[in-house]
Amino acid sequence: MSDTWNEGYFTDEGYTYSYSREINPVFQRYCLLLRGFASLESSESYHCELGFGQGVSINIHAAANPGSYVGTDFTPSQAAFASTLASDWNSDARLYDDSFAQLLARNDLPQFDSISLHGIWTWVSRDNQQLIVEFARRHLKPGGMLYVSYNCFPGWSPAAPLRNLFSLHDRFTKSASAGPDQRIDAALQFSEALLAANPNYASSVPNLDAKLQSIKGQNRQYIAHEYFNRSWDCMYFTDVVDAMAPAKLDYVTTAVPLDAVDPLNLRPEGMDFLEGIEHPIMREQARDYFVNQSFRRDLYVRGATRLSTAEQRQALFNTRFILLQAPESVPVHVRGPAGEASLQTEIYGPVLEALTANNYTPKTLRQLSAAASSLASDDVLQALNVLIGMNAVAPCQSEAAEKGVQARCNDLNLELCKRSLLSDKIQVLASPVTGGGITVSRFEQLFLIAIKHGQEHPAEWAQLAWAILGEQGEVLVRDGAPLASAEENIAELTLSAQVFASNKLVILRALNIV
Template identity: 80%
Template sequence: MSDAWNEGYFTDEGYTYSYSREINPVFQRYCLLLRGSAGLETTDGYHCELGFGQGVSINIHAAANPGSYVGTDFHPGQAGHAIALANSWNSDARLYDDSFEQLLARNDLPQFDSISLHGIWTWVSRDNQQLIVEFARRHLKPGGLLYVSYNCLPGWSPSAPLRNLFRLHDRFATSSSARPDQRIDAALQFSEALLAANPNYAGTAPGLNAQLQSIKGQNRQYVAHEYFNREWNCMYFTDVVDAFAPAKLDYAATAVPLDTVDPLNLSAEGMDFLEGIDHPIMREQARDYFVNQNFRRDLYVRGANRLSAAEQRQGLLNTRFILLQPAESVAASVKGPAGEASLQAEVYGPVLEALAADAYVAKTLRQLSSALPEMPFDDLLQALSVLIGMSAAAPCQSEAAERLVQARCSTLNLQLCKRSLLSDKIQVLASPVTGGGIVVSRFHQLFLISLKQGKKHPADWAQLAWAVLAEQDVVLVKNNQPLNTAEENIAELTEQAHAFAAGSLVTLRALNIA
């Protein structure tokens, strides 16, 4: 691909079809509330995503949230995919393939309630970073929030030279006519050979070879955009705070609920040390040293509105929560920088039971607290934060907002399920309850198509799924072995369909997806 327009960005390979919950306005507002800040919530606001990739997240959020969306991704292939998906469900989202400079030059943009950029900041030039800040200065409402994720120091310090090796090999030692995957594999092989020759550098950064082996097993689309762009501006947290200051943006919180659970992240010594730091920015930067932070997901507010303890408690009590998976399938432990911790059965058992009551319907924290009168408020809130951090639960938008978006979520989900007849690229559907995306595998999407067709029995769902897969010469794999006969595949699909009916289908109905 010519460098005439791509500004050093790796455009020879499109980005993944992944979904990012951190861009969901409902999730963002919850993260702010959890840290005592207020966020804007309107039914007619505007939201913006800068660098939307294949457009999965922006389409999900445009369907599942009241208001309207604007976004850009300067890769025309990715913008084209996002626009085609938006057109398929008659979205009013305005999606462009503008550069940040071109977007900033537009005179037809509104003031936004939120601006989000996920996986963009580190991988663009300093000039483009300044354009992003200026865009926020001009177009973010007072009280609006900005979400930004980025690679950071000190966590990246030992392995940054490894990334540089990949980029150098791709620039100087690979034929420009080679396919993107060949170029990536050649750079990885070169780096592996270099480490095997025992350079002094490898001795200063133990674990590099293990990291390289992990990278070799990752999706090549992800590897291309994470490691092979020309631009890579890794910063400290305070560098980013300073960068957004001209846009009148104040750091408010991370979009990581588990960050509020100190024992998962810090040693006792670390907690004591940080407790002695008064300045919140200094404390947050010092915390990155204790957890060896290498990637941050941060929320900034234009004009922070700090809530009193009473206001925060009231907001939390009025927030609805919902389980995203059957209660019995929730993992029994959770991992954090400080290690792995078991979920206490005496706490999480009753919380999961309360969330699962009444066919998993969403419940306010006030309702959950009433159902668990013996559980202290702080324990219940922490349990919910852990479950949300594990992606086992989610905060919800208001019932009024849910009603506003139900129809368009259904329309988008039908189009996504139709795509599952041909591909497994997009494995997420939109929930009007959470305002965001819910992971739904290709097979489960095929089962939902059967349900839409009026088929009530799991055996019939399996038959439709097999008819689709067989036509594409796709077979299932069980115990690392391919199933070679139609009978074996149908039997396995039938077993999965029965499990789906007894488990995930219940939660998908509560999420108003099924």
Template identity: 75%
Template sequence: MSNAWNEGYFTDEGYTYGYSREINPVFQRYCLLLRGFATLESTDGYHCELGFGQGVSINIHAAGNPGTYVGTDFHPGQAAHAIGLANDWGSDARLYDDSFEQLLARHDLPQFDSISLHGIWTWVSRDNHKLIVEFVRRHLKPGGHVYISYNCFPGWSPMAPLRQLFSLHDRFATQTSARPDQRIDAALQFSEALLAANPNYANSVPGLDAKLQSIKGQNRQYVAHEYFNRDWNCMYFTDVVDALAPAKLDYATTAVPLDSVDPLNLSAEGMDFLEGIEHPVMREQARDYFVNQNFRRDLYVRGANRLSASEHRERMLSTRFVLMQLADSVAGSVTGPAGSATLQADIYGPVLDALADDAYVPKTLRHLLEASPALGYGDVEQALNVLIGMGAVAPCQSEAAEKLAQARCNTLNLQLCRRSLFDHKIQVLASPVTGGGVTVSRFQQLFLISIKQGKTRPADWALLAWGIIGGQGEGLLKNGKALTTAEENIAELTEQAEAFAEQSLVVLKALKIV
């Protein structure tokens, strides 16, 4: 259904309630520091998110980071959810449902240390691209940075015609009175029938039917916003570089830590070839061909200041890191476009042991080197980068920033746990240590409510959780089978609560969520 205000964006179905760590300023600054860039970091800075969806990430970051947040999402339903959550915990974030044109017309906005747009650029018009670039030009501080993610070529080349088919069917061949999920299913069924008729396009793209089947199994909220907007501007990396240039932005680095580990991404021939390309933009674009990149997460800076080698090393040594899971549960291998690699036990073992020491409290890179004298600086730095890329470790903000964020995180987390009494939409809590979100399931949030009430036994946590879930007519699944009796559900919840006590609490305490 087309409305005058939506400019062709699929607004009949709200977006998901997920969390994106890439929008966290702490994580962004780490990615920039890793490549030797100076960044702005203050306790009274300003940050902006353009297109915040349901507002989960922006609320998490507004609580977890010192300073002030501003954001917009022109979908009024999503903006209302984000504002409602912000009001619940007393946030000073300024959240709007402005279009980019309306936001640009405001005269009450500050200069920002960072501006982030995750999953927005590809799905808005070229006119909106110009508005975004002008907004950045006016409102990003010198020395500030921009995070931007987008679909890109060459990886999207085989799928682009299929995505166009979905959108066109929704536009021309579906009854406007149909529900959003019905319209999506109709477009997918039409496309499946078209491929079954053996068009030459299908014959030229191996595995296309399997990809379509994968899309059919995905969350409909995600599918709606990924595939059904009228505007879809997939670009090459260099197209985005050129588009952002009028805002005085220079490409700095990827926001995907594993991308910097060449053996995971490139063959020996690829590394040799890229080494011979002098210009960094040309080299980065050529690299996309080697990995067949289809989605980029990039960081740009306004006024790129490179640190000296000694200052870069000192800042890295002073950066704190924290485990996000039990050390012995970290996977023993990691996979990239070039294949899988086993984590070397003689390097990763000592690093993980040192991170787990003293009840998992954050450790500086300097501390980790002192705790692992057999390892060199390069070994530990790369190990941390790989572990961060895997999501097993996170960079931390300064202790001063952590203290400023603690009370706000406590307040937000209490509100999120209270929401878990009614639904499972938001399964993430805020950490003042990392400035970002940590996955905590609905059941675990209910266990935390029990803990806050002074209950110390997992069996009691399970009883509270069952009182909520059972009272709402819901139940658990175990091994794909529904548990039908109260006894079965309580037993399963007790088992989960005991695992939570033994495995998760030590990490959540180190992250200062508990």
């Protein structure tokens, strides 16, 4: 493919149909609040996503949040998919296939409450990075937030030459007739052969071969965009801080609630060392050395405003939270850079019990602290942040905002469930409660269609699902082997439907997805 328009970006393979919760404004505002910073929030808000990929996240957030959305992805096929999905549920989101330069040249854009770019910064040229910063300078409101994720040093230092090898092989040895998957496999095989020849580089980097084997097992769409773009500008945290300065953007925190739980991230000597660093930017950069950070998810604000302790405490106590899975499904261990920790039953038991009460309905921190009265409110909050980090709990938006977007979520979810009749590409639905996406598998979406049609029993849901899958020549797999007969497939689907009915359905109802 010609590079006349794609600037070396790997456009021969479309991106995945994944969802990113970090782009959710509700989640972003909570991360700011957790660190004591104010954020903008209004029903007349405007949000922008730069480089939206297949557009799953931007469609979810355009449905589940008040306000309006604008986004661009300069790959036409991806912009077309995202725009068609938006049109099919009657969204007013404005989705373009503009380059960053073209988007910057527009004179019809509003001032945004938030601008988000996930998995974009590292994979574009320095010129495009400057255009992104200029776009934020012109179009982000004072007090608005910018989310950016990127690969970083020091964590990437050992593997960066390996990544460069993939890209160079594709650039200089690719065959004009080879498809994207063939080109990716050829580069991986070349790199594997090079490491087997025992270069000094391989002997200087521990576990490099294991890293390569791990990459080989990943989704080819992800590998294409992670490792095969011509541009790849890995930076230190402070490099990005400096790059954002012309847009008057202040770094405030990460979009990773687990980062607020120091014992999971730092050993005692590391905590002691960092406490001795006065400047917050230097302290954050030094922290990356202790955790060997390779990928950052950062939030910047244009004119960061700190809340008083009383203001932050009141806002946290008024924040609602919801459990996203049955308590027995929540892992009993959590892992961080400092190692693995067990969830203490005497703390997490009462918190999970309180979250489960009244059919999983959302509850404020004040309500949860009252229900788990044996615990200090700070312990309840830390437990919630660990559970949020594990994606077992989510912060919620206000009840007024939830009611305002319910109809839009219904429209999008109906369209997504319709698409599950033919494809398993999108396995997420929109929740007006969290303002974001909730993982719902294709089978579960088919069960929801059955429920929508008045079918009450799991056996009926399984029959509907099999009628669709069987007609398309698809079968289920159990213990690594495909199920041959219709009876076996229906029995397996019935088991799945029974589990769905007893566990997940009540949660989806609490999330106002059903």
